[in-house]
Amino acid sequence: MRKTTIKDVAERAGVAISTASNALNGTKTVSPATRDRILAAAKALNYTPNLIGKRLRSGQTNVIGLYTASVAGPYFYILVEAIAKAVDAAGYGLTITLMNNHEALMDSLLGNTCDGAIIFSPTITDEDLARVTQQHLPTVVLDRPLTAAYLSSIIFDSFEGGYQVTKYLIRLGHKHFAFVGGLDENRDSNERLRGIRAALKETGLDAEPLVLLHGRFEEQASFDAVTDYLTANPERKVTAFIAGNDLSAMGTIKAVQRMGLSVPGDISVSGFDDTVVSAYYRPSLTTFRNPIETQGQLAVREALRMISGGNPAGTQQLLKGQLVRRDSTSELND
Template structure:
């Protein structure tokens, strides 16, 4: 009986939900006006050190949590933003997300991450969620290149910054890398090694990045006296499996016709191409040279190391977040560092490129 009697009060306590403390409760406990608590919470107005201490002590004692949405509407400062990305399995996309998170965290901003698997309907759905949840802005890393209705509405409201992507015909703030120059440099490196039979594994043709990289390859080929229209091109989806499929289609031809080098529009497809070469018994770079783009950490761990174009996904994400926050609150003035919207690219030569074993 005694044990049962002891359990009853505990059950009563856990079944009750204490009311959420309000700013008026904090003011009452601290013995100050509600406006004084507001000054402390929003770091505005003049409050003496002694009064500030009383207010912060009352906030801790009551476990008071300010209404961030209401505070944001009043002050015009961001409190939460969204990031839409294709996935995080690709280390480059993960690096972009990490850069966004770093910048958001430094500004005490909540980041809501949504992944779409490059499907337009998910891009539209999450754009709608960002709008419905009244997030302050959106950083968009497209996987489909499609412009959905919900995304267009956010763009028209000035709440979107693109990462490593542009939408033709629309003036949308974007942070990009010099994809064209990087592609031209890596293709030039392959051509300088003596390759003339080239195969290209391009990215999704509807994406601006893929178009820019393909343009860079074509410029390098034309500069070397090779007709770009005569070079075989297959398009993948930036995933490893598509690189394997495309490489097999390009390489499964008579040896005299086989490309001696493959230009791949990202590292994941290049790694797929390297795996395909091994399955086919082709040596890298003895029989086939392979290059990628992005310089993800796995590139230097491949055997041989993958020649690639380095771009910093982390720097792109960080810059995109800072640019978005400046657009949301242009009068903040705390972040005075320049935002570089056109990030550099760097050729990283490794062992996956060598001179061709057979001249045309």
């Protein structure tokens, strides 16, 4: 069925297309009687205006776009909800573009479909961001410390998180560690690893090789990686697994338990983020709480500030992470 157009509305009301457009847009040049006739025609025809086209013609969409390769997992639930609430409170709409196709993602970013963008995607390169800023599109990047014209970034202090978690486990008597990391190109994973190594070096434990496993920030991938490691190393020395996030910690715990070992009796496990499920998991997760909701709120606030003509604030470190001690870690039993 053909979509009703403004031309159909104008013909039914017996007016010019420009008059129908003015009436539907609330322009005062149209008399009340004519406006009523046009609105009645639009209602009878079930006419829906092309709001996107209208907004693009005006040069303003009142929309902020979130561009990401994934919204899976508890971290993204918190982040997306925080962004959505902040955008709505500001009177803007939110579009979420979920694409692993790089070219499609870039086409959407460069297509003038939003007034500002929030990006959390490993497929977007520095060169891509340069193209975006050439469009004068206010952009906030998560997880990458970059600053340029029309560009700011909101990041966690993941180095401090890795450092604090490791120091805590060392105080519990642990000396042999494994890190169940995320994606190789992920800044948070790499910074957490750097913090772990700094704590080990400071305590004189860096001579012992740190076991590195690839958990990809996923429960199943972490389960597989830890299971493979424990199977291949029945005489393992590792007594503490530091997982890259809470999902990885859950997969690690399942793998340890599947091998007939207990958490934390035989092996301690910690995570990152302190997502809502971490307090209710069994055993409850020791983790490093990141202010995910604050990250989303700051991203929207910064995007809106740039949309209003403000200069980019640059890279912002979120330094208020906090170690949360729960049941998945304990003192080492010699």
